[in-house]
Amino acid sequence: MSQDSGHYYVPAPSTYPIIGSSALLFLGFGAALTMNKIELGYGLLAIGFAILFYMCFRWFGTVAAESESGKYGSDVDKSFRWGMTWFIFSEVMFFAAFFGALYYMRVLSVPWLAEESEVLGQTAWGAFAGGWPATGPADHYEAFEEMNAWGLPALNTAILLTSGVTITFAHWALKENRRDALNKWMLATIALGVLFLGCQGYEYVHAYNDLNLRLDSGAYGSTFFMLTGFHGFHVTLGTIMLIVIYFRCAAGHFTPEKHFGFEGVAWYWHFVDVVWLGLFIFVYLL
Amino acid sequence: MHPFSEIETGIKNCNNHVGENMKIKSVATLMGMSALAFYSSMAVGSKYNFPEPQSVIAQDIYDQHIVLLWICLAIFVGVFGVMFYSILKHRKSLGYKAANFHHSTTVEIIWTVIPCLILVVMALPATKTVIAMKDTSSPDMTIKATGYQWMWGYDYLEGEGEGISFYSKLATPMAQIENREAKGDNYLLEVDNNLVVPVGKKVRVILTANDVIHAWWVPALGVKQDAIPGFIRDVWFAADNPGIYRGQCAELCGKDHGFMPIVVEVLEEEAYAQWAAEKLAASSGASQVASANIEMIADASEAIEAAEENSENN
Amino acid sequence: MAAVHGDVHDHGHDDHHPTGISRWLTTTNHKDIGTMYLWFSLAMFFTGGFLAMGIRAELFQPGIQILEPELFNSFTTLHGLIMVFGAIMPAFVGFANWQVPMMIGAPDMAFARMNLWSFWLLPIAATLLVSSFFVPGGAAAGGWTFYPPLSTQGGLGVDMMIFAVHILGASSIMGAINIITTILNMRAPGMKLMDMPLFVWTWLITAYLLVLVMPVLAGTVTMLLTDRHFGTSFFNAAGGGDPVLFQHIFWFFGHPEVYIMILPSFGIVSEVIPTFSRKPLFGYSSMVYATASIAILSCVVWAHHMFTAGMPTVAQLFFMYATMLIAVPTGVKVFNWTATMWQGAMSFETPMLFAIGFIFLFVIGGFSGVICAIVPIDIQVQDTYYVIAHFHYVLVSGSLFALFAGAYYWIPKWTGRMYDEKLGKLHFWLSMIFFNLTFFVQHFLGLAGMPRRIPDYALQFADFNMISSIGAFGFGLSQVLFVYIMIKTIRSGEKAPEKPWDGATTLEWTHLPTPAPYHSFEKPPVFKPTVH
Ligand code: HEA
Ligand code: HEA
Ligand code: CUA
Numbered sequence A: 001m002s003q004d005s006g007h008y009y010v011p012a013p014s015t016y017p018i019i020g021s022s023a024l025l026f027l028g029f030g031a032a033l034t035m036n037k038i039e040l041g042y043g044l045l046a047i048g049f050a051i052l053f054y055m056c057f058r059w060f061g062t063v064a065a066e067s068e069s070g071k072y073g074s075d076v077d078k079s080f081r082w083g084m085t086w087f088i089f090s091e092v093m094f095f096a097a098f099f100g101a102l103y104y105m106r107v108l109s110v111p112w113l114a115e116e117s118e119v120l121g122q123t124a125w126g127a128f129a130g131g132w133p134a135t136g137p138a139d140h141y142e143a144f145e146e147m148n149a150w151g152l153p154a155l156n157t158a159i160l161l162t163s164g165v166t167i168t169f170a171h172w173a174l175k176e177n178r179r180d181a182l183n184k185w186m187l188a189t190i191a192l193g194v195l196f197l198g199c200q201g202y203e204y205v206h207a208y209n210d211l212n213l214r215l216d217s218g219a220y221g222s223t224f225f226m227l228t229g230f231h232g233f234h235v236t237l238g239t240i241m242l243i244v245i246y247f248r249c250a251a252g253h254f255t256p257e258k259h260f261g262f263e264g265v266a267w268y269w270h271f272v273d274v275v276w277l278g279l280f281i282f283v284y285l286l
Numbered sequence B: 001m002h003p004f005s006e007i008e009t010g011i012k013n014c015n016n017h018v019g020e021n022m023k024i025k026s027v028a029t030l031m032g033m034s035a036l037a038f039y040s041s042m043a044v045g046s047k048y049n050f051p052e053p054q055s056v057i058a059q060d061i062y063d064q065h066i067v068l069l070w071i072c073l074a075i076f077v078g079v080f081g082v083m084f085y086s087i088l089k090h091r092k093s094l095g096y097k098a099a100n101f102h103h104s105t106t107v108e109i110i111w112t113v114i115p116c117l118i119l120v121v122m123a124l125p126a127t128k129t130v131i132a133m134k135d136t137s138s139p140d141m142t143i144k145a146t147g148y149q150w151m152w153g154y155d156y157l158e159g160e161g162e163g164i165s166f167y168s169k170l171a172t173p174m175a176q177i178e179n180r181e182a183k184g185d186n187y188l189l190e191v192d193n194n195l196v197v198p199v200g201k202k203v204r205v206i207l208t209a210n211d212v213i214h215a216w217w218v219p220a221l222g223v224k225q226d227a228i229p230g231f232i233r234d235v236w237f238a239a240d241n242p243g244i245y246r247g248q249c250a251e252l253c254g255k256d257h258g259f260m261p262i263v264v265e266v267l268e269e270e271a272y273a274q275w276a277a278e279k280l281a282a283s284s285g286a287s288q289v290a291s292a293n294i295e296m297i298a299d300a301s302e303a304i305e306a307a308e309e310n311s312e313n314n
Numbered sequence C: 001m002a003a004v005h006g007d008v009h010d011h012g013h014d015d016h017h018p019t020g021i022s023r024w025l026t027t028t029n030h031k032d033i034g035t036m037y038l039w040f041s042l043a044m045f046f047t048g049g050f051l052a053m054g055i056r057a058e059l060f061q062p063g064i065q066i067l068e069p070e071l072f073n074s075f076t077t078l079h080g081l082i083m084v085f086g087a088i089m090p091a092f093v094g095f096a097n098w099q100v101p102m103m104i105g106a107p108d109m110a111f112a113r114m115n116l117w118s119f120w121l122l123p124i125a126a127t128l129l130v131s132s133f134f135v136p137g138g139a140a141a142g143g144w145t146f147y148p149p150l151s152t153q154g155g156l157g158v159d160m161m162i163f164a165v166h167i168l169g170a171s172s173i174m175g176a177i178n179i180i181t182t183i184l185n186m187r188a189p190g191m192k193l194m195d196m197p198l199f200v201w202t203w204l205i206t207a208y209l210l211v212l213v214m215p216v217l218a219g220t221v222t223m224l225l226t227d228r229h230f231g232t233s234f235f236n237a238a239g240g241g242d243p244v245l246f247q248h249i250f251w252f253f254g255h256p257e258v259y260i261m262i263l264p265s266f267g268i269v270s271e272v273i274p275t276f277s278r279k280p281l282f283g284y285s286s287m288v289y290a291t292a293s294i295a296i297l298s299c300v301v302w303a304h305h306m307f308t309a310g311m312p313t314v315a316q317l318f319f320m321y322a323t324m325l326i327a328v329p330t331g332v333k334v335f336n337w338t339a340t341m342w343q344g345a346m347s348f349e350t351p352m353l354f355a356i357g358f359i360f361l362f363v364i365g366g367f368s369g370v371i372c373a374i375v376p377i378d379i380q381v382q383d384t385y386y387v388i389a390h391f392h393y394v395l396v397s398g399s400l401f402a403l404f405a406g407a408y409y410w411i412p413k414w415t416g417r418m419y420d421e422k423l424g425k426l427h428f429w430l431s432m433i434f435f436n437l438t439f440f441v442q443h444f445l446g447l448a449g450m451p452r453r454i455p456d457y458a459l460q461f462a463d464f465n466m467i468s469s470i471g472a473f474g475f476g477l478s479q480v481l482f483v484y485i486m487i488k489t490i491r492s493g494e495k496a497p498e499k500p501w502d503g504a505t506t507l508e509w510t511h512l513p514t515p516a517p518y519h520s521f522e523k524p525p526v527f528k529p530t531v532h
């Protein structure tokens, strides 16, 4: 703890956590029931999401207000940095689980099944050639075509990389207190994020309609859609965060010296970017 | 931060107590004796230990376990001999004044290195056994065991008795389980059809499962292997003596996981040959067995597909 | 371990906070939140314990008596899940909440509001878990490890468990980030990392492990969920996946998880032993390095839970060697504790008794762990009661005993009242005796061939099972005594002296009055390290 402030801001008692938890009570039961096609679930889910959005809106609003009113000293700022760093680390580990699954299926289990087929003449489901992309040995998986890396995915790579540049420009602008440039670059980044999501959505439609590539297309479909899907979900979150930050910028929040709200989102955006590079290489290219 | 003078006094303090060595020894002897008594009680019945080993691997496992037990016991007596000596003598209520040492690189290095050496001693024989148990090559016969919820299916694939195929199910009546009848001797460890094998022959067991993971385990033969749906695993054993060896499914597989035992009946070679011949004759001709076999496979894959659709529809 | 200068007893500020229920619903105070964590975990310990009593009652005699097989499996599953995620982990987080800020001289946790959220997520997850007993199809019955395809088969209860695990994971991650940030950023000026009390160190490393593996667990249950409902094939060979893949990912989480449940115990014991030996901790820095080594090694040993699943020989050997290596840093800890006691001026109040009981029994559990690590032997004992005995020695007489030690040690600081020493000792001796009665015989059951997770067993296992059950009932009842002691202390305990333990050296004893004020260290104390 640095000596300068001597006082660390500890927020007053708050109702947000208990509101947030009640949201999860609805979401938890709602999701479990929905999965089992029990009508009640949808209603619970809707209530849960409504409460969650309310909570996020109010909670983050409070944080922004506290920040703007100068309550956060340099120690709090450092805490946010550590917190965001470790949060991103946890996200990395979440993706690591799915990358691990991709590695395992592609490098181990699919070849094992193919080997079994070779040795025994068949697997429990008949002959299986293996290779990648693979559906798996059971014959009820329909054939599909692989996603071509050099079409939309390459474009999306360019889009995301560019957005990493634009948000850096925005950051420079903020540090030099060029507010107009800041807002413009923020808008550009958001636009690129939205564009990325649009392309991704189009790609999914293309996969389902033209390639017959679906979530239930065996090993390839599972890993393809889960990895790109969770990434897309994170881009969505990132874009929402960017929009929030844009409005805060537009409202004159942040100073050239103190703007961790901005930086945290920028870090997150870079993280999403890096995950995409991993996806592009391991899911699309190789 | 760590003044060395203090460490030295600490070590000197330790030395002052070497005279107490005798007492440590007597404590150690006492503990060693009780350990010995405990050990000999263990040797009495297999109730306190692994069942009597009936294969080379099982014997290796048995011996290694005993050796490890002794090593652990020795370390245990050593560590807690010191600790309890200290607890008895170095107490405030006896007016003992605390020393102030808190660090000694030498001692710390020693007690890092010694455990390493002990571990090497433990790992060497284990490594050999692992390599031996993994070697399923050139078997005398091959049997496929398939786990079902909740029974085992056996297909004799290669070697004498090739073509035999049957299911093996718990034979204990429900009435015994539900306490309506007195429990028999082999309560829960008896099946309708034993897996029969010849003595001394290297039997390779290929394992797979039809629905969920099961595990094929016969303690006396030193084999346990998970049966994984869709994949094939194998193990081997060669039984030393004729006899009946009982085991159980060792992977939670649902409601009746506790009720799918494994019984291996080991026969002398001639007896086995006779059994195999009778079994084959009983299913009146190899061709029918083969077609029955195919049917079974078809059944199995239908069942798997059904199960999948089930999970898809869930 | 530290000499601190500055105005120590300057706490003349207001303690304004809402009262009654809304205090607990909205508090951002680390002590309040710590208290809630501790009560919650106690409640969950009793819930999990109730399920254990059900298991032991069914296993009292051969035959099916009170629990149908499927319900028995649900009892086992929920017992494991609730004890691990509901009782032991939250209890340690409760200790962290109370102690970490006080021990490093911080005013509160770094993110006080998020701290409250981490807590309130727990009752939600517990509600999901416990209520799943009452939905059609019943609670999850695939073991706390919920291996597919068995867990693909279950019904609504499995989904409730999956979402409960998601919520628990979110809570743990937020809690861990909070603790790491607090430790890294809010230490009193002058307190270097290598000056921190060992409890803080062990929690720093534990929190790191939590952030490392909880997201992986979240990923695993997510894949299980999509396999169940959306047709993915992660754990299904028909689609090119593999049930064993689940086991790898689960244990990549699961093994570090067991160290998450033991490292903070090491921390507590490393505070208690020096205090009651009136002698500094021996080998402070090697303790820190050993803790770190255990954490690092713990990430590369996971497949020792899968020796019977079938693996290439080299993989099996690698995981065997790596697992065995963990005995080395753990041994360093045990030896350091012994050296700390050596030539101390020991006294044996309840916390010390539990700490010594911890070392004694934990080492037995550690040895059976090493025996499990030897692949050929594990082939015999895997999925038997030997493993059950192993991990109850490290979890009950390990984690739980250390928690008891910590509770008796710090309760005077928390409440300003002293517990009843006689009753505390009685609690220790009863726990010690009944614990061993319950679990020691399980080693023999395992060796002799009794599989785990079975509601009924062959006749040769009958006598030991009966002994084990009697021990379990005794152990359970002894824990009622613990609750009685704690409640009695809080309501009518004698006033504790300012510093009841003359050997204590950490900030909460040297720099705060007893009981600790509602807000402590709003101005950071000045920390001057002295010799350890
Ligand atoms: C707090 C929790 C905890 C802790 C600390 C440990 C510690 C260890 N565990 Fe344990 N373990 C579990 C909880 C824990 N375990 C659980 C819950 C399971 C079962 C999960 C399930 O399937 O449901 C399990 C299962 C388990 C298995 C799988 C068994 C099976 O399913 O077949 C194995 C195998 O290797 C193992 C090994 C070890 C080892 C080597 C240690 C080591 O860390 C122990 C190290 C300590 C010592 C060795 C003692 C002190 C050292 C000395 C005095 C030095 C000298 C010693 C020597 C040279 C030997 N454990
Ligand atoms: C993490 C910590 C933890 C703790 C503290 C415990 C505590 C206990 N456990 Fe364990 N247990 C696990 C973790 C833990 N367990 C895990 C992970 C599994 C594996 C699950 C699986 O296979 O999936 C397991 C499995 C397990 C089994 C094997 C079940 C099976 O394979 O089918 C058994 C059997 O004896 C058992 C017994 C006990 C007992 C008697 C206690 C006792 O210590 C409990 C004592 C506490 C109480 C009893 C509560 C307090 C008192 C009351 C409620 C008052 C009423 C009292 C009476 C009526 C007497 N446990
Ligand atoms: Cu089959 Cu357990």
Ligand SMILES: [Cu+2]
Pocket: C254, C255, C258, C302, C304, C305
């Ligand atoms: Cu482990």
